[in-house]
Amino acid sequence: MLEQGCFMARVRAKNSTENVSRFGEMSITHLWSVNSDMVQAAYDLKMKMAAYWDVVTGRMVDNMVLHLLFSIQKLVNKEMQKEIISEVMGPQGNGLERMLEELPAVSEKRKKLHSSITLLKQSKDIVAGIMDKISVDLE
Template sequence: MILCQLFCKLFLCQGILLIGEFEEYPEENQMHCTTRLVDMLNSYASDLQNCAESDATKDFLMEEIKVLEEAKFIGLPNFMPRTAFLTLLQRKVRGISHMPINFVDTVWDYLQNVVTSVLNRHSANYYQLHVSIRRAAEHLIAKKRKNCIQHVLQAVEMEELTDYTCNPEYLQEYNKSMSHQEAFLKEVLNVNRLKSTVELEGYCMIEVTHLKNYPQVLTQAYDLKARLIAYWRIVLRRLIDVAALHLMLSINELVVVLRGFLSLEESPSISAKREQLSRSVKILRESKETVANIMDRIGAVFVSLVVASAIKV
């Protein structure tokens, strides 16, 4: 009966974690799991999109110029060295590599609190069972946390090693940026320009005074920047999607394993002990009835003797 009750509560836990049910916790916002997960995912996405590595206007083109200066090779001048792109990409990826891990840790800390709260609420009166279930839940959550961290680490490593996407938005964004190249660079190199900033569509005003000393490499640097901006958006989306999808898979697996833990069949030794205990209880009940019958008979005999003695007197 106890296992059945807890089994039902794990269905409640599944509803909280995966479906968003919170009828049992209407006033406890922390138990509204799917909403809190969305909040954490949105915060993670915002952190990625607003971090220093995603700021495309700071020291505009200077990082690209420095890398291009060190990536020179003997060859045709209008070829973009791939090492320059990969070097800048890897710097960016390493700069945000801690953020997916922090997100995973935050989510699993929260999930552990939710699962523990549900189990505590419905098994606290059954100490031995409560201890076993809680220990199993903590072990499973630790295992799932580790798997999630390994998964996002692999995702980060893949982004460092290879620059690839089949998303057509990459070329669309790149071509859009390149369509402004000529006008932007012309204004940057304009000796009669009075302001230290130049407007670039999509980025408002950009400080460009530092660029006047690099006229020979500006065209290539702008091209490299356009590629990075377009591709970086793809990278961030992948890191967000990968973390979210794997997280939901892990939560589902967690619920399935917890449910299976309570639905396991008894081992032969436990089953034998339970049968022996059941027989003992049955014998005790039968003995109780037998003793009660004997006591009734003794009582009847005693009453008869008392009555007989009274008559003789």
């Protein structure tokens, strides 16, 4: 739209070609015989349509990307839901029981911790008894 004045001056000067941004070099000899107001209106319309077409193509691309993203999310969610359900249910329907079972390594660690706690309690009692004897002997 900023080039409209220059374009109209070139048409009035009867130049044979004009370099129009976004369209390149154009022949304008056929516009010499057309009414100046009509050329100006046609130029306005062409530039507005070009700008509008950029918006339209951008929206089409955006909508395609959004549709693809939605389709992929729908597919992933559906497949993940099936996989999670099959994992929870298991082949014989005992998936939850299997998930709640304690692993042997965890069971072994728990037993070691209980024995350590028992040993520490016994050690505390023995040290407390020794400390009592020392304090009685010092008096």
